[in-house]
Amino acid sequence: MQVEKIKFGTDGWRAIIAKEYTVYNVARVAQGLAAWLNGKQQQNTVVIGHDCRFGGEMFAETTARVLCASGIKVLLAKGFVSTPMVSMAVLKLNAQQGVVITASHNPVGYNGFKLKGPHGGPTSPSEIAEVEQLIPDTVAVPDTAISELLSSGQLEYVDLETMYLDYLKEHFDFELLNRSPYKLAYDAMFGAGQNVIRKLLPSAVLLHCDDNPGFHGQAPEPIDKNLKELSATMAGTPELKIGLATDGDADRIGLYDEDGNFVDSHHVILLLINYLHKHKNLNGKVAIAFSVTDRVKKMCAAYNLPVTVTPIGFKYISEIMTQEDVLVGGEESGGIAVKGHIPERDGIYDGLLIYDLMTRSGKTLKQLCDEVYAVVGTFCYDRLDLTIPNELKESIIRNAQDGVYGQFGKYTYNRVENIDGIKYHLDNGGWLMLRASGTEPLLRVYAEGNSKEETADILASIQQTIL
Incomplete structure (x- = not known):
């Protein structure tokens, strides 16, 4: 059986619950994280929290069990918390890493796994790549009771919401x-x-x-x-x-x-x-x-x-x-x-x-x-998310990279940038951009014009040109 390779996208690993996002695969990611942390130093501490999505507590506890089994101290948020609460806690509690079980803004069927660094923000791209390399194909999922981990001191509950509220009151x-x-x-x-x-x-x-x-x-x-x-x-x-x-x-x-x-x-x-x-x-x-x-x-x-x-x-x-x-x-x-x-x-x-x-x-x-x-100056921006098959999405991006689109309806452009997606700078002072989602069968289409009507017209012209 082919083992699913787990890849982190622009902001964490995300997948559909019960399809790729399972207790087993979450345990694999947690095992990769444990190997990475223990390869850097002994005596690591990790803060774990989950948002309001389905299964959040179960996936957070799975992550905690795997890390504890690898000798890592876990500080686990009780109840749902926001991502900024976890990031702040990593910094304030001098932890080595944070994990947020969240799929952020994704549709309801998704959940995810974000990594947070000791500086109080996202773990750096190079470090995430190192963790990815260490995610094993197979893992033994520990079934230790959370109560047992609490009594051994390997796991502690932390009140991240109060910590965050107190911080806001200071600011x-x-x-x-x-x-x-x-x-x-x-x-x-x-x-x-x-x-x-x-x-x-x-x-x-x-x-x-x-x-x-x-x-x-x-x-x-x-x-x-x-x-x-x-x-x-x-x-x-x-x-x-x-x-x-x-x-x-x-x-x-x-x-x-x-x-x-x-x-x-x-x-x-x-x-x-x-x-x-x-x-x-x-x-x-x-x-x-x-x-x-x-x-x-x-x-x-x-x-x-x-x-x-x-x-x-x-x-x-x-x-x-x-x-x-x-x-x-x-x-x-x-x-x-x-x-x-x-x-x-x-x-x-x-x-x-x-x-x-x-x-x-x-x-x-x-x-x-x-x-x-x-x-x-005044401006108006809008974005369309086109749900299209991956093959069509990829062929549109290929066409854009190959310079197939000379103009979009009446909108001509004077230069193109491709740092991440393809951005066309229009002669009217606006811009448009095409970018494929890394996690869903989606093509994101961005446009900025000088008014709401012009922006809507640019978006319509893009669709006519590419579809």
């Missing part, structure tokens, strides 16, 4: 925020951030803040098409001025303004650069993934801040943050890290920063976006 003035004239709505998308806002901002309007491993069948990705209820709530409730959404493991952000309009991650990155540099007088490099708007480069030129562009995957940004002074690091998908916090994406922390800015400046989210437009 934000919640007395001020709870008196804010701008009322906040929060959509947890049935994910692991649901307790945090409830406890810190008791007057917030809460959506989907209950434990539902099926997410009502909706992938917990904080993009406009998945958040229609939050949008309608914002538009229909005059006192609500900011709508915050986070994904399944609460490391990604989505925002809505007071009219129920989606504020995408490109805008959020620009808002955070503007806040930290202009309002807080902070400096540093800006690190962005290849799929982020070039308007970031325009703002950084205006503010004299250096910019670096990385392949897609937050692990590349986090690696830069551990080595250099970074002001903001961000991806198109809503994962953004900021100076003064851990080198990790954190949707709740980012949302609180913008809520804090609104409260202190007396400006609505729309007015703050206007501040950004004054520097970089």
Whole structure:
């Protein structure tokens, strides 16, 4: 029988539960991690947590049993936790590694396995590759009772949620925020951030803040098409001025303004650069993934801040943050890290920063976006995820690489980049990009125009050209 080779994608290993994502395969990954840690040093400690997905506790306990059997001390979160909670705990508890059982924003049938380094962010790409090489084809899955591991001291339960809440209370003035004239709505998308806002901002309007491993069948990705209820709530409730959404493991952000309009991650990155540099007088490099708007480069030129562009995957940004002074690091998908916090994406922390800015400046989210437009000009971005067979997906990418597409409808381009996917810089000042998903039969199609109508037209032209 052919053994399934386990590969980590842009952010961890993800697979369909009961198909490739099984107790046995999770144990294989845990055994590879144990071999890697024990090959580096003796006496290792690993923090393990899981989000709200189906089987989270079972897969977290499987990982714990395998690591304990290899002599590794395990600090296990009780109940669901967010990815930033685990990352922070690895740093604060001086652990050697963290494991989060999560498939982040993926559809309900998936679960996954993320690795977190001692710096409080994603494990570096080179180290993940080393772990992958050590994942065995076969493994003996230990069945030691968790109670036995607890009594031996090999495993301890840790309260990561309280640690994270205490940290946020040190970094934000919640007395001020709870008196804010701008009322906040929060959509947890049935994910692991649901307790945090409830406890810190008791007057917030809460959506989907209950434990539902099926997410009502909706992938917990904080993009406009998945958040229609939050949008309608914002538009229909005059006192609500900011709508915050986070994904399944609460490391990604989505925002809505007071009219129920989606504020995408490109805008959020620009808002955070503007806040930290202009309002807080902070400096540093800006690190962005290849799929982020070039308007970031325009703002950084205006503010004299250096910019670096990385392949897609937050692990590349986090690696830069551990080595250099970074002001903001961000991806198109809503994962953004900021100076003064851990080198990790954190949707709740980012949302609180913008809520804090609104409260202190007396400006609505729309007015703050206007501040950004004054520097970089107005723009509109959208993305299509085309579910197509892998063969078609691969042939489109091959065509793009071979220069088959001379133009897209009436949209001509002046240069092409291919750091990670193929990005066409259009003559109208916008851009479009084609990129194949590494984990699903999906082709991601990105577009930016000068208005909502133009962006929709670019997306339609791309589909006509490639399909």
